[in-house]
Each structure stands twice: as C-alpha cells, then as structure tokens.
Amino acid sequence: MRVNHAGEVCAQALYQGQAVTARRNKVRELMRQAATEENDHLLWCRKRIDELGGHTSLLNPLWYTGSFLIGAATGLLGDKWSLGFLAETEHQVVNHLQAHLERIPRTDSKSSAILEQMKDDEARHKASALNSGGSALPDPAKKIMMLMSRVMTLTAYRI
Numbered sequence: 676m677r678v679n680h681a682g683e684v685c686a687q688a689l690y691q692g693q694a695v696t697a698r699r700n701k702v703r704e705l706m707r708q709a710a711t712e713e714n715d716h717l718l719w720c721r722k723r724i725d726e727l728g729g730h731t732s733l734l735n736p737l738w739y740t741g742s743f744l745i746g747a748a749t750g751l752l753g754d755k756w757s758l759g760f761l762a763e764t765e766h767q768v769v770n771h772l773q774a775h776l777e778r779i780p781r782t783d784s785k786s787s788a789i790l791e792q793m794k795d796d797e798a799r800h801k802a803s804a805l806n807s808g809g810s811a812l813p814d815p816a817k818k819i820m821m822l823m824s825r826v827m828t829l830t831a832y833r834i
Contacts, residue, residue, distance in 0.1 A: 676720050676723050676724045676726050676727065676729065676730055676786060676789075677724060677730070677731060677732055678704075678732075678775075678828050678830065678831045678832050679720045679772070679775065679790070679793070680720035680721060680724060680731050680732065680735075680831075681731070681732040681734070681735060681768070681827060681828075681831035682768060682771070682824075682827070683714075683716045683720055684717065684732075684738045684739050684742070685738050685739070685741075685742040685827065686709075686710075686713040686716075686742075686764065686768065687710050687713040687714055687717060687739075687742075688738070688739040688740070688741075688742035688743040688746060689742045689743070689745060689746035689749075689760075689764060690706045690707070690710035690713065690746060690761065691707075691708045691710045691743060691746065692708035692743040692744060692745065692747035692748075692749070692750065692807060693706045693741065693744025693746040693747070693749055693750040693757045694707045694710065694746075694750075695746075695748075695750065695774070696746075696747045696748075696750030696751050696754065696757075696760065696821050697757060698749050699754050700762040701749070702754040702757065702807065703759075704763070705803060705804070705807055706750075706757075706832070709761065709800050710802075712796055712800070715796075715815060716793050717795065719789045719792075719793070720789065721737060723786055723789055724783070731734050732830075732831040732834060733834050734830060734834050736833065738799075738827065740833070744812075746760075754778075754808065754809060754810050755809060755827070756784050757807040757809075757810050758804040758807055758808055758809030758810070759799065759810040759811055760809075760812065761801070761804040761809065761810075762801045762809045763801075763805040763811075763812050763816075763817055763820060764820065764826055765797045765798065765800045765801035765804070766801055767786060767820060767821060768793075768797045768829050769794055769798050769801070769826055771793065771798050771824070771828070772790050772793055772794040772797065775790055775795050776790050776791065796825065814830070820826040
C-alpha cells in the first residue's frame, strides 16, 4: 500500500502542476477535479497503511515536487498533450492496480476494496481525458513514463 500511496502523491502533484499551466479553463478544471479525487485515494491508502502497521514513503516530498514539475512541464506542451499524459498515466496506474490486486491475499478484502475503487476511478479519469481531447502519446514517451514509474515503485517499496 506504500507504493500505491506514493503513486497517489505523484498523481495529485502531476495534475496540480498540469492545472497551473493548462490553457483552457475546462482543462484546468478537469485537472483540479482529478487531483481532488486522487486526494481521496491518498487518504484511503494512508488509513490502510496505518491499519497494517506500515508507513508511507519517506521520499513523498521528493515524489510530490518532481511530479508537480513534470506536470507543469507537460501542461506547457499544450492541453491535448497534457490530457494525453493524464490518460496514459491513468492507463499505467490501472495496470499497476490490477497487478497488485492479483498479488494480495484474497483474505485482505479491505485492501482489495480500496484498490478496486481506485482502479475504477482511474479508468474514469482516463476516459474523461480522452473525451476532452487528449492525444495518444508517442511510444517513446510511454516507455519513459513506464521506466520512471518502475523506479518510483521500487524505491517507494523500500524507502
């Protein structure tokens, strides 16, 4: 759950950064709404981590700052690319959550319920971004995003 929490820190920061540099008010509002919903996920993960006796990543301030800057830079590329970035981010998150759901014990129904709801919300964010004019990112951009996600996942798991 620590990795999921760190991912939500990143998502919230990405969308807040994208909102700052969005050109259209509609896109700015969509980014703000997504960031607000990510805050719900953040709270759910934090509560579950506490229940399991764990702790959040000590690197959360780094994750937030780096993600905010990446989000702001993405927003500067224009709304269609910023929305495409949101859609691809959520696509990768849905895949991560599905993989996590397949690994956790079936007896952990609390974690499963949290992850299922998060997965549904993230899929909705993706659809909303695409329906608002998001463009598919080029494959090299998707691969870089996956690599960055893996680094964050492996690091947050340990620290």
